[in-house]
Amino acid sequence: xxxxxxxxxxxxxxxxxxxxxxxxxxxxxxxxxxxxxxxxxxxxxxxxxxxxxxxxxxxxxxxxxxxxxxxxxxxxxxxxxxxxxxxxxxxxxxxxxxxxxxxxxxxxxxxxxxxxxxxxxxxxxxxxxxxxxxxxxxxxxxxxxxxxxxxxxxxxxxxxxxxxxxxxxxxxxxxxxxxxxxxxxxxxxxxxxxxxxxxxxxxxxxxxxxxxxxxxxxxxxxxxxxxxxxxxxxxxxxxxxxxxxxxxxxxxxxxxxxxxxxxxxxxxxxxxxxxxxxxxxxxxxxxxxxxxxxxxxxxxxxxxxxxxxxxxxxxxxxxxxxxxxxxxxxxxxxxxxxxxxxxxxxxxxxxxxxxxxxxxxxxxxxxxxxxxxxxxxxxxxxxxxxxxxxxxxxxxxxxxxxxxxxxxxxxxxxxxxxxxxxxxxxxxxxxxxxxxxxxxxxxxxxxxxxxxxxxxxxxxxxxxxxxxxxxxxxxxxxxxxxxxxxxxxxxxxxxxxxxxxxxxxxxxxxxxxxxxxxxxxxxxxxxxxxxxxxxxxxxxxxxxxxxxxxxxxxxxxxxxxxxxxxxxxxxxxxxxxxxxxxxxxxxxxxxxxxxxxxxxxxxxxxxxxxxxxxxxxxxxxxxxxxxxxxxxxxxxxxxxxxxxxxxxxxxxxxxxxxxxx
Amino acid sequence: xxxxxxxxxxxxxxxxxxxxxxxxxxxxxxxxxxxxxxxxxxxxxxxxxxxxxxxxxxxxxxxxxxxxxxxxxxxxxxxxxxxxxxxxxxxxxxxxxxxxxxxxxxxxxxxxxxxxxxxxxxxxxxxxxxxxxxxxxxxxxxxxxxxxxxxxxxxxxxxxxxxxxxxxxxxxxxxxxxxxxxxxxxxxxxxxxxxxxxxxxxxxxxxxxxxxxx
Numbered sequence: 001x002x003x004x005x006x007x008x009x010x011x012x013x014x015x016x017x018x019x020x021x022x023x024x025x026x027x028x029x030x031x032x033x034x035x036x037x038x039x040x041x042x043x044x045x046x047x048x049x050x051x052x053x054x055x056x057x058x059x060x061x062x063x064x065x066x067x068x069x070x071x072x073x074x075x076x077x078x079x080x081x082x083x084x085x086x087x088x089x090x091x092x093x094x095x096x097x098x099x100x101x102x103x104x105x106x107x108x109x110x111x112x113x114x115x116x117x118x119x120x121x122x123x124x125x126x127x128x129x130x131x132x133x134x135x136x137x138x139x140x141x142x143x144x145x146x147x148x149x150x151x152x153x154x155x156x157x158x159x160x161x162x163x164x165x166x167x168x169x170x171x172x173x174x175x176x177x178x179x180x181x182x183x184x185x186x187x188x189x190x191x192x193x194x195x196x197x198x199x200x201x202x203x204x205x206x207x208x209x210x211x212x213x214x215x216x217x218x219x220x221x222x223x224x225x226x227x228x229x230x231x232x233x234x235x236x237x238x239x240x241x242x243x244x245x246x247x248x249x250x251x252x253x254x255x256x257x258x259x260x261x262x263x264x265x266x267x268x269x270x271x272x273x274x275x276x277x278x279x280x281x282x283x284x285x286x287x288x289x290x291x292x293x294x295x296x297x298x299x300x301x302x303x304x305x306x307x308x309x310x311x312x313x314x315x316x317x318x319x320x321x322x323x324x325x326x327x328x329x330x331x332x333x334x335x336x337x338x339x340x341x342x343x344x345x346x347x348x349x350x351x352x353x354x355x356x357x358x359x360x361x362x363x364x365x366x367x368x369x370x371x372x373x374x375x376x377x378x379x380x381x382x383x384x385x386x387x388x389x390x391x392x393x394x395x396x397x398x399x400x401x402x403x404x405x406x407x408x409x410x411x412x413x414x415x416x417x418x419x420x421x422x423x424x425x426x427x428x429x430x431x432x433x434x435x436x437x438x439x440x441x442x443x444x445x446x447x448x449x450x451x452x453x454x455x456x457x458x459x460x461x462x463x464x465x466x467x468x469x470x471x472x473x474x475x476x477x478x479x480x481x482x483x484x485x486x487x488x489x490x491x492x493x494x495x496x497x498x499x500x501x502x503x504x505x506x507x508x509x510x511x512x513x514x515x516x517x518x519x520x521x522x523x524x525x526x527x528x529x530x531x532x533x534x535x536x537x538x539x540x541x542x543x544x545x546x547x548x549x550x551x552x553x554x555x556x557x558x559x560x561x562x563x564x565x566x567x568x569x570x571x572x573x574x575x576x577x578x579x580x581x582x583x584x585x586x587x588x589x590x591x592x593x594x595x596x597x598x599x600x601x602x603x604x605x606x607x608x609x610x611x612x613x614x615x616x617x618x619x620x621x622x623x624x625x626x627x628x629x630x631x632x633x634x635x636x637x638x639x640x641x642x643x644x645x646x647x648x649x650x651x652x653x654x655x656x657x658x659x660x661x
Numbered sequence: 662x663x664x665x666x667x668x669x670x671x672x673x674x675x676x677x678x679x680x681x682x683x684x685x686x687x688x689x690x691x692x693x694x695x696x697x698x699x700x701x702x703x704x705x706x707x708x709x710x711x712x713x714x715x716x717x718x719x720x721x722x723x724x725x726x727x728x729x730x731x732x733x734x735x736x737x738x739x740x741x742x743x744x745x746x747x748x749x750x751x752x753x754x755x756x757x758x759x760x761x762x763x764x765x766x767x768x769x770x771x772x773x774x775x776x777x778x779x780x781x782x783x784x785x786x787x788x789x790x791x792x793x794x795x796x797x798x799x800x801x802x803x804x805x806x807x808x809x810x811x812x813x814x815x816x817x818x819x820x821x822x823x824x825x826x827x828x829x830x831x832x833x834x835x836x837x838x839x840x841x842x843x844x845x846x847x848x849x850x851x852x853x854x855x856x857x858x859x860x861x862x863x864x865x866x867x868x869x870x871x872x873x874x875x
Contacts, residue, residue: 060811244805288805
């Protein structure tokens with residue numbers, strides 16, 4: 001895991017920040033489906049809004065927060081049929097630190113039962129405070145600011161991300177169907193750990209966090225906890241951004257809440273979070289270019305406020321091609337396992353079910369596959385409308401799959417169930433020989449182990465006694481498959497000439513020692529990553545950090561939606577600060593540069609870490625990386641006959657970071 | 662070097678409220694500006710030196726006009742002119758042409774005077790072209806109201822705005838609890854940068870330019 005600190009000419013005015021990018025840009029693969037379930041879940045909501053703070057000489061007032069929770073309350077109790085008595089609001093002086101925490105515990109955690117639908121909405125100030133968990137690189141944890149915080153006596157603190165996280169974990173133990181909406185500044189990583197931001201923060205040392213309740217399962221509080229991935233977490237802005245208030249209809253609102261409630265009001269039956277958030281993010285960012293709301297946590301195609309099991313089949317967006325009027329652009333590319341020759345049925349925009357009685361408007365066949373999208377020709381039917389939905393019907397297998405060996409399949413019912421699920425995924429191929437595989441699953445000691453080809457551990461083993469073992473392992477495999485697919489994207493035939501160098505503050509060339517016993521740099525060492533465009537045309541640049549914990553983050557550009565161009569002969573340098581996550585002594589990162597003549601948006605590729613294992617396991621990527629970087633790893637993702645190889649390229653560098661002592 | 666995402670915004674002459682619809686598909690392109698550029702432009706206007714000539718003491722289009730300056734007086738800061746949006750270069754040119762140096766609101770908007778008013782100054786610092794498309798009443802069309810705690814989280818280039826009245830450009834915090842602002846101040850007759858206390862900004866709201874290049 002690597003943290004990049006951006007140092008450009010205006011950085012004295014900006015916060016230094018980590019490159020983590022939330023996956024708010026719509027990934028091209030979607031899910032939709034029916035809501036199963038035979039019981040009626042209880043609906044609970046806690047809405048907190050603060051306009052005026054107790055210590056108004058220290059915390060400036062807001063104008064729209066109370067309007068926000070009124071709007072949300074009205075929406076929930078009408079359209080979404082939350083019983084009014086189940087919607088608790090805390091306004092201004094009611095929203096003290098103790099009051100908010102107590103309400104989460106008593107109104108949400110204590111009342112929620114499995115399958116219940118829970119909404120927590122906060123509208124007010126967000127800030128930072130000293131991190132006491134040791135998890136924040138910056139030493140600061142992001143916060144929401146309760147009514148009575150920042151008192152002159154120094155007794156009342158903000159509610160930190162760590163404290164919220166603990167409460168969320170307790171809530172997860174009761175129901176996974178939780179929607180967290182934070183309409184505050186810098187909320188982007190609040191419930192899963194914040195990042196650097198150079199604003200004046202509450203630098204007092206806060207008291208220790210309260211212990212989690214007895215219902216809290218031990219070992220589930222780590223950042224990137226899979227339970228939290230089942231939450232819908234809607235944040236107003238990224239961790240470095242301000243949220244804005246929006247004046248409309250004669251009064252102020254939080255911009256996020258205003259557009260979110262509008263979008264929810266107009267949402268049709270079966271609307272998914274993606275349906276809603278596509279409109280919300282578009283509207284907010286169109287009005288406030290410096291604010292980027294995001295949806296994280298769950299699969300974006302669950303029904304809004306619906307139950308957590310409403311996933312159905314995958315679809316992609318299909319639209320008339322802007323390049324060729326006879327073709328269709330499908331928003332699925334190499335990274336998602338698309339292959340030339342595969343057939344897709346295309347349905348009208350907004351279609352939720354892709355089976356009878358719904359009828360496809362067209363059948364298309366992929367004729368070229370790029371990294372993130374494909375071009376298809378019309379096989380039958382009529383030309384689809386923009387934003388139509390395409391479902392793969394016949395997959396043409398190439399060399400794109402992650403090849404998975406399932407060791408001991410016959411004797412493990414859990415592995416058999418996993419296989420059944422994985423077989424429907426186009427980018428994973430089950431193989432029966434170890435020599436063919438890129439990854440392995442094995443049951444050992446009643447635990448399912450996710451292993452690399454060389455049998456090193458990739459993810460935390462999962463007990464077969466865990467009721468969600470199948471889903472968790474499938475999730476791990478999917479995430480690693482994506483990781484390897486991203487890693488394997490390359491194009492050695494491009495006419496784009498790109499020079500990518502790493503230079504350390506103490507190590508002149510960190511690359512020089514790759515593969516040697518002394519390879520790597522010590523944590524804390526500054527690394528200058530320099531990209532030079534030696535081509536004759538402008539190229540768009542984007543940089544991914546693929547970390548050995550399975551995470552993928554966009555290092556550059558760091559602002560979503562921003563497309564950075566590097567002119568011929570120009571250099572781009574970013575200074576990276578290295579660190580080693582707590583509990584490990586060495587970590588390996590791959591910095592992968594994408595360059596293209598067209599703008600690149602890599603944010604759909606970003607994902608959180610997949611594992612949280614310590615140093616009892618040898619870094620599994622050491623071997624994989626040497627193979628990957630030398631081009632021998634067998635997960636080639638480039639069907640060469642269909643791609644314009646001259647228009648894009650990739651360059652990658654490996655960086656091993658070791659703990660100093 | 663950096664590709665700049667140009668944001669297209671509605672620019673009604675007067676309005677007063679931000680629209681609830683997306684603003685990207687409308688008429689004007691909002692120039693991008695880094696915070697450093699904004700502050701540098703503001704300081705350049707505040708540090709602009711000029712000398713008042715005899716012809717600059719009178720406003721040919723106003724009988725009741727009275728100048729703030731004296732002949733030969735060396736002044737630092739483009740003078741305040743209600744309704745004005747002159748850049749330093751435009752001001753110098755008008756000064757040479759014999760227009761009056763500055764004009765207060767009591768004289769109305771004088772075409773025979775040169776200078777800049779508070780919103781003209783702020784929009785000029787943000788990099789908007791000369792002209793007076795935005796006043797203190799409709800700045801919110803091109804600037805958002807951040808939800809941050811303005812006692813701690815403002816950034817240079819943001820403004821404090823009292824709609825319909827005044828706007829100042831924030832440039833930084835001071836250890837003593839005051840803040841640094843630059844403003845076209847009628848009371849000082851020109852653009853100045855100085856420290857100010859928070860008590861002056863009761864009922865103001867913070868705004869952040871939508872074209873900011875963070």
